[in-house]
Amino acid sequence: MTATLRYEFLMQIRRPSLWIVYGLVFAVLVATLPYLTLDLGFRDADLVKAAMTTAAKLIMTLLPIVYGCMVADRLVRDRRLGVDAVLDSTPAGRTGRLIGKYVGVCAATAVPLALVYFGRAVVYTVTEGKPAALGWSAVVFLTSMLPGLIYLGALALIGPLLVPPMLFRVLFVIYWFWGNLIPATMMPTLSRTIFSATGDYASYGFFLQERLALYEGEPEAALDFLRPAFSPAVAWLWMGVMVALAVALLSAARLHAIRSES
Amino acid sequence: MRIEISQLTKTYKGGVHALDGLDLDVPTGMYGLLGSNGAGKTTLMRIMAGLLRPTSGSVRIGGHDITTTDGRLAVLRALGYLPQDVGVYPDLTARRFLDYIALLKGLDSRSARRRRIGELLEVVALTEQADRKLKGFSGGMLRRVGIAQALLADPRLLIVDEPTTGLDPEERIRFRTLLSQLAGDRTVLLSTHIVDDVAQTCRSLAVLAKGRLLFRGGVGELVAFADRRVWTVSTAGPAPAQGRIVAALPEGAGMRYRMVSLTRPAANAEPAEPTLEDGYLALMESAQATVPTP
Numbered sequence: 001m002t003a004t005l006r007y008e009f010l011m012q013i014r015r016p017s018l019w020i021v022y023g024l025v026f027a028v029l030v031a032t033l034p035y036l037t038l039d040l041g042f043r044d045a046d047l048v049k050a051a052m053t054t055a056a057k058l059i060m061t062l063l064p065i066v067y068g069c070m071v072a073d074r075l076v077r078d079r080r081l082g083v084d085a086v087l088d089s090t091p092a093g094r095t096g097r098l099i100g101k102y103v104g105v106c107a108a109t110a111v112p113l114a115l116v117y118f119g120r121a122v123v124y125t126v127t128e129g130k131p132a133a134l135g136w137s138a139v140v141f142l143t144s145m146l147p148g149l150i151y152l153g154a155l156a157l158i159g160p161l162l163v164p165p166m167l168f169r170v171l172f173v174i175y176w177f178w179g180n181l182i183p184a185t186m187m188p189t190l191s192r193t194i195f196s197a198t199g200d201y202a203s204y205g206f207f208l209q210e211r212l213a214l215y216e217g218e219p220e221a222a223l224d225f226l227r228p229a230f231s232p233a234v235a236w237l238w239m240g241v242m243v244a245l246a247v248a249l250l251s252a253a254r255l256h257a258i259r260s261e262s
Numbered sequence: 263m264r265i266e267i268s269q270l271t272k273t274y275k276g277g278v279h280a281l282d283g284l285d286l287d288v289p290t291g292m293y294g295l296l297g298s299n300g301a302g303k304t305t306l307m308r309i310m311a312g313l314l315r316p317t318s319g320s321v322r323i324g325g326h327d328i329t330t331t332d333g334r335l336a337v338l339r340a341l342g343y344l345p346q347d348v349g350v351y352p353d354l355t356a357r358r359f360l361d362y363i364a365l366l367k368g369l370d371s372r373s374a375r376r377r378r379i380g381e382l383l384e385v386v387a388l389t390e391q392a393d394r395k396l397k398g399f400s401g402g403m404l405r406r407v408g409i410a411q412a413l414l415a416d417p418r419l420l421i422v423d424e425p426t427t428g429l430d431p432e433e434r435i436r437f438r439t440l441l442s443q444l445a446g447d448r449t450v451l452l453s454t455h456i457v458d459d460v461a462q463t464c465r466s467l468a469v470l471a472k473g474r475l476l477f478r479g480g481v482g483e484l485v486a487f488a489d490r491r492v493w494t495v496s497t498a499g500p501a502p503a504q505g506r507i508v509a510a511l512p513e514g515a516g517m518r519y520r521m522v523s524l525t526r527p528a529a530n531a532e533p534a535e536p537t538l539e540d541g542y543l544a545l546m547e548s549a550q551a552t553v554p555t556p
Contacts, residue, residue, distance in 0.1 A: 003366055007351075007358075081352070085308075086363065087363075089338060090363065
């Protein structure tokens with residue numbers, strides 16, 4: 001597992017397209033969202049915590065699209081390149097290799113996203129003179145961003161087993177906007193449900209409880225039963241759902257591999 | 263490492279019978295597996311390499327039953343496998359690719375791994391290209407990387423599937439020589455449809471057709487199968503209709519044919535010394551009448 005993790009990480013992190021595509025979408029992020037100001041139009045008592053949570057929310061708006069698209073071809077490319085026969089004839093267990101690939105690829109693909117986030121935290125620390133931002137950024141990353149990335153990584157790794165990677169990428173972008181960004185009042189969507197990967201449940205449940213009033217009086221929408229009220233308990237539940245979905249997807253991939261052996 | 267195959271059957275989805283009740287014993291040393299495209303050779307190789315599960319029957323390698331989890335693992339620890347289409351990661355260098363495979367094969371010590379990779383790069387004459395990315399390698403160079411990865415863990419069983427396909431003559435000879443040198447106390451199973459590769463490297467062989475065993479024995483026995491069936495015919499007219507043409511050489515205004523035929527194909531036909539290729543063709547010719555289509 002560690003060998004696969006190490007080499008998959010290296011191969012992914014050295015992929016020029018990873019940095020180019022992240023760079024382009026980051027430019028769009030900076031141009032269209034208040035990434036530089038971290039201003040969402042209201043002020044909180046705890047500015048540092050709110051600023052780091054806001055940065056996470058902004059980054060989780062667009063960059064997961066790049067993350068999913070860049071992970072998408074990694075599992076199926078072993079077969080496309082014909083390297084799967086060589087790998088499968090080694091005594092290294094296939095389950096271990098799948099986990100190693102998943103962790104290595106996802107970790108490498110998350111590096112630019114993490115740099116954008118922690119880079120903003122460092123800039124904030126320097127410009128505002130508040131080193132607490134570094135600590136809060138780590139906590140917010142682990143709770144609001146990482147669970148979503150864990151789920152999205154598994155989805156993007158496994159999805160191309162069913163459809164070609166290019167088609168999967170198109171579907172993934174559609175899914176991201178439909179299932180995470182489009183308001184539920186506009187159409188039936190998974191946005192802001194317990195299955196949404198943007199991290200709102202952790203952001204509001206753990207860190208932005210002062211802003212919960214924002215969601216009060218929202219009109220009713222389809223699938224509202226999947227939208228429990230924000231709270232720390234539901235934030236933990238959301239984290240569990242993300243991890244459980246990832247485990248289920250990886251298990252499905254392993255079953256798929258076992259079936260294809262016969 | 264002895265291979266014992268008993269009543270091995272593999273049926274793919276859709277009902278295609280790739281192997282049909284195959285029985286075969288493979289002793290230590292170099293062993294050839296001949297057959298036309300679609301004979302079931304690659305399926306057999308993939309089953310022995312643990313990549314496919316048989317539909318029924320048993321395969322024991324070195325006493326281990328490959329259909330059990332423990333047996334499969336024990337075999338994989340002793341196996342070097344060069345698939346028909348060896349794949350690599352184009353963005354890795356040859357050295358790094360071999361390092362990755364070595365780690366997967368359990369060569370955990372960094373110094374031992376480095377030493378072994380250096381030795382094998384030397385063996386396959388790729389030392390100078392070791393730090394170049396694989397995307398720039400020719401087909402022959404990739405085959406050599408393939409054989410290097412197969413040898414990393416000093417395997418007692420080496421399975422090579424169509425190893426010389428696509429190689430130029432010089433590469434082919436180099437590759438065959440390398441395989442023969444490697445045989446020693448190993449079992450090297452060479453699957454190919456190129457008869458000359460077997461003729462130059464193996465003492466024993468088996469011939470598959472349509473998933474069944476047509477022949478097993480020594481190379482001399484298969485050559486003997488064409489005894490009194492090989493002829494040369496010189497003619498300025500059309501080729502003889504009877505028998506199978508093995509070779510045709512222009513000769514003056516006419517042609518000189520080498521043929522395999524049960525009976526004298528033309529009045530001026532002269533008997534010729536059979537080769538392994540003649541024996542193989544004679545066998546296939548007589549099998550066509552007896553092996554039903556699955």
